[in-house]
Amino acid sequence: MNADERETIVAALAVAFGPAEDVSPAPDQPLHVLVHAAELPGPWTSPARALLRFTDWPKTRPEFFIDRSVVNAAGDPPRSSSEQAILGGSWRQFSFGFPWAEDGADPVRAVQLWLTRFSEPT
C-alpha cells in the first residue's frame, strides 16, 4: 500500500467516523488507523476508540480492535473476545464473521460491518 492509498483510507474513515489518524509504527508497515470516537449502539459504552490494522488489504478485511473500556449493560466485554497487546497498549479483539470480497473493498464499509457486531447486547 503506497502513501497515497494510506492517506485516502485515513481520510475516508475520518469523514465517516470523525477524527482518525495514521498511527502505523513505520511507513513500510501495515497501515494502522486510530478512530478516536466510534459511535456504538446501546447498551455498549460509546463513543469508543477503535483501531484498525490493514495487514493484507484489500484481499482481507482490516482487523478491528476496540477500546478495553467498551462493556455492555452488565459491565461485560463482547463475548468471545480477547485482549491483544498492540502498539504498546491493550486492545480488545472479538470474533465476528461477515462476508468479504476483494472487489469493491471499502474501508468505511468494513468498519460499518465490524460495528454491526454491537447490535447484539452481549
Added chain:
Amino acid sequence: MSGRFELRIADSLFAELDAELRAGPRDSLESERAGFLLCGVARLTDRSALLARAWRPIPVESRVTEPGYGLAWNAEFNAVILDEADALHAVPVLVHRHASGRDARLSRRDRRMGDPLIASMSRLARGRLAASVVLDDSTAAGILWRSGTAEAALGEARIVGTPIRGISPTSEPVARSRRRLHRQSLAIGPASDAALSRAKVAIVGLSGGGSHVVQQLAHQGIGTLIVIDDDIVEEENRGRLVGSHHDDDGRLKADVMERLIHSVDPTTKVLAVPCRSSHPDGIAALREADVIVTCVDRFDVRAEIDTLARRNLIPVIDIGMTLESDGERLRQANGQVVLALPGAPCLRCTPLLSDAVLEAEARTAPPGYDRNPDAPGQPQVVSMNGLLASQAANLVLALVTGYLPADLLSNGGWWQYDAIQGQLDFTALSVRRPRCPGCAEEGHGDPWFA
C-alpha cells in the same frame, strides 16, 4: 528538579555513538563531538525512560565558529532534528562527551549554551520533552526538560547488551555480599551479587518451563521477580509445575510462585501479576523489567511480548518445547531457547515467529482457543522443560552480570534442543528481517497517541 530519568540505548547503537564521540576533533575549530539521539518514551512507576531510536551526529557542514566553545552548530541543524523528532514522535536528546576522568557533569559552559537550546526545543509544544546528556568513561549526567522547565536529572544511562550496563552519575561502586550466593560469586565474580540484587526479571507463563525458571532465578539472587500468569493450578499441572503442593489446586499459579520465591529468600521482591500479558496490568509489569523470559505456548502471545519488549528496549529470552508422541512412545522432542537483544534480530526475525507460523496458528487455534476447556493439552515432560529453563536462567545471569565474553552473544542466539539425543546446539542469530514488524517498533516506548 526532584525527578529522575533513564536513558536506555541498545549496545549496537551505543557503539556507534561512542565511536563518534571518542573520535576526537576533526580540525582545530572543535575540541569535542556531539549529536542527538531521537528517543521514544516509557513512563515507568518511578521514572521516565528515554529509549534511543536513532543517532544523528552533528555533521561538519553544520558547524559554526563560536569563540569559547569546543563545538557549536547552526540553527538549521536543530530544525532538521526537530523535524525528524516530530516525524518519529520522538524526544531529541543532545549527547556529548567529556574526558575529564572525574564524575560526569554538565559544565557551566555546557549549561550556558545547552540549557536555552534544549529548553526552547521542549517549549515548542505543550508537554514536549527534550534532554541533554554528558558521558564520561564511567559516569553520565543529564537534564530532562518539559515545556521549557527542567523536570528530571539523569539517574542512569543503560546500555542494553550482554551484559546490560548501567552508567550512573557517580562512579562509586555498590557492594553487596550475600552469604548464600558465596559459591556463585566465586564462579562469576564478587560484583555479581550487587548486580543480581538490583535486577528485575519478568517471567511470563508459569507452568513446566516458567516455574523452573522462577525457582532458579530465586536461587541465583535476582532482586525483583515479576511473575505473570492468569491461570490457576489444576491437578494435571502438578506433574510439571515446580514448587506446587498437592493441595494447591485452585490457587493462582502466580501466588504459588510467590510462595516458592519467598521460601528461597523472603527478601526477594515479588510482583505477582495474575492476568494475561496483554492485560494493562501485564503490560505495565513487563515494562518495568530489565529482562523478560517468555515460557508460553502460543506464538501470537510470544509475538506480542517480543514487540512490547522491543518497544521498550528490553532483552527477551524465549523457551519452548514440542513433543510428538504416538501415544506410547516419544517420537520427537525438540525445543529451543532464543535470546533476542535490542539492536539485534528480534523473535519475529527468526523462524520461531515467521508469518507462516503465526498464520497457521491463527487458522488452527485462533486467539481465545486456549480458554476452551475442551482444547487438548500438548504433551510435556517436566525434566525436558527443565533443561531449557536452566539455559534461560544462564542467559539471565549473563545479561545481568556479564559472566560470558561480551562478543559471544552480541547479536543474540538460538539454542536448539533435541531431548532424544540430549543435545543442545548453539547458533548466533544472523540478520534482521527486512521490514520486520517487531523491529519496526524498536524504541517506540509508550503509544504516542495515548
